[in-house]
Amino acid sequence: MSNYDVVVIGGGPGGYNAAIRAGQLGLKVACVEGRDTLGGTCLNVGCMPSKALLHASELYEAAVGPEFAKLGIEVKSTLNLAQMMKQKDESVTTLTKGIEFLFRKNKAEWIKGWGRIDGPGRVVVKAADGSEQVLTAKDIVIATGSEPTPLPGVNIDNKRILDSTGALALPEVPKHLVVVGAGVIGLELGSVWRRLGSEVTVVEYLDRICPGLDLKTGKTFQRSLAKQGFNFKLGSKVSSATSTDTGVTLEIEPAAGGEKESLKADYVLVAIGRRPFTQGLGLETVGITPDKRGMLENQKHRSGVPGIWIIGDVTSGPMLAHKAEDEAIACIEQIVGKAGEVNYALIPSVIYTKPEVATVGKTEEQLKAEGRAYKVGKFPFAGNSRAKINHESEGFVKVLADERTDEVLGVHLVGPSVSELIGEYCVAMEFSASAEDIALTCHPHPTRSEALRQAAMNVDGWAMQA
Structure with a gap:
């Protein structure tokens, strides 16, 4: 039996940041993670490998399409998919090794195995060889993350019918890829394979893509994707999928009811969202029950049980790595008596397609x-x-400000590198800035960031460059 101040269950962005912050604050901390590497879904089979493929596929499309030729660069390019996957895996390995270094630097201990709660203050860890050890701690942080949501009637085998993990490791470029779900994951991974040569069809139950987006932003984004070659079947649902060694046949029908149609594809990606992962966690031993959505309720990261804390995808709020990181910091700081807070109104969201979409x-x-x-x-x-x-003039910046006080209330961007630009407004809004504050702040020229200033100027009708 080993005793700690804090035991964190889960080594993803919530869990590993909680462990690092605990170490920084002088707590004896253990992080329980059963994968062979730290970083959770995000680093291993989510955010990071998808960005590696998005970057590589964007450069490939620029090289084989008209973009390089327009710039006066003449090349003959061929796709080496195996090498593209290899560099993706190498990048992921570098990042996960970096987390191990940060653990050593901050005296956070990685306990390799799958953890389950065994009553108040106790965590049992089962290693790959079946052996078990017991950890005790005053505080336990649940950071077990999420898993892909299954689709009734569709069996994900990661051979022909894929989840996001399978779509990151295809051995070939599909002739036709069907993506079920027009959310962030589906559109990003669909973008990768479209750039590499696939025909991509997106089937979405709702009548719009990315339903959380500002309406105008979403429509502009969809038009851009359609212009690139995405096919959309909105207001449609998949009732069944039959796979063979060579492809998949989907039965699709209108969400509102109507005649079915068949759709054939080489591969199908099911990306209808994610759900909290709590399987085998031993919640019943401390009287914690997930709600009807499978989420674990909390009040400022505290569960209803003293000494048990909840952060990240396993609880309410957007399933985003940076949200989990913020919760990790706030949670650990509360454990040591600090006033940890998360401003949920100002958590930015990004879609890493081309053009990018960023909102706050x-x-x-x-x-x-x-x-x-x-x-x-x-x-x-x-x-x-x-x-x-730079020949990347598609999109816009949109700023919403209070009519009376001029305080910035929302910002919505579609365009080049907006994932990097949105941070300026996150900072500004955290300090309750007005649109005039941004409008009167000097921005470097020529940069894309000037569009942020011009939109703020235009709140009062004096944008000068358009």
Whole structure:
């Protein structure tokens, strides 16, 4: 039996950041993770490998398409898919080894195995060889993350019918890839394979893609993807899928009811969302029961049981790595008596397609529903010097500000590198900045960031570059 101040169950972005912060604050901490590497879904089979393939596929498309030729670069390019996957795996390995280094640096101990709670203050860890050890701690942090949501009637085998993990490791470029679900994961992975040569069809139950997006932003984004070659079947549902050694046949019908149709594909990616992972966690030994969505309820990361804390995908809020990291910091700081807080109103969201999409704060639809009077400032990247000379002028910046106080309430971006640009507004909104504050702040020229300023100027109608 080993005793700790804190035991963290799960080594993903929530868990490993909790362990690192605990070590920094002088706590004796153990992080229980059963994978062969730290980093959870995000580093191993999620955010990071998908970004590696998005980057590589974007460069490939630029080389084989008209983009390089337009710039005066003439090349003859061929796809080496095996090498593309190899560099992706090497990048992931570098990152996961980096987490191990940070654990050593901050005196956080990695206990390899699968953890389950065995009553208050006790965690049993089962190693790969079947042996078990007991850890005791005053505080236990549940950070077990999430798993892909299954689709009734569709058996995911990761041969022809894939989840996101399988779609990151295909041995060939599909002639036709069907993506079930028009959310972030499906559109990002669909983008990878479309750039590499696949025909991509997206089947979505709702009548729009990425339903959490600001309506105008979502429509602009969908038009861009359609122009690139995405096929969309919105308001449709998959009732069954039959796979063979060579492909898949899907039965699709209108979500509102109607005549079925068959759709054939080489591969199918099921990406209808994720659900909390709590299987075998021993929650019943401490009287914790998931809610009807499978989530573990908490109040400022505290469960209803003293000494048990909950963070990340396993609980409410957006299933995002940076949200889990913020919760990890706040949770551990509360454990040591600090005032840890997470501002859930200002957690940004990004879609890493081309163009990228990035948002933070309220949408127009939310403000209308609240009855809050607001102003809109909008600026197109077509009016931005850097975007124009880089031939990446698609998209816009949209700023929503309170009509009376001018406080920035929401920001919605579609365009080049907006995943990097959104951080400026996250900081500004954390300090309750007004649109005028941004409008009067000098930005370097020529940069894409100037579009942020121009949109803020336009809240009061004085954008100068368009």
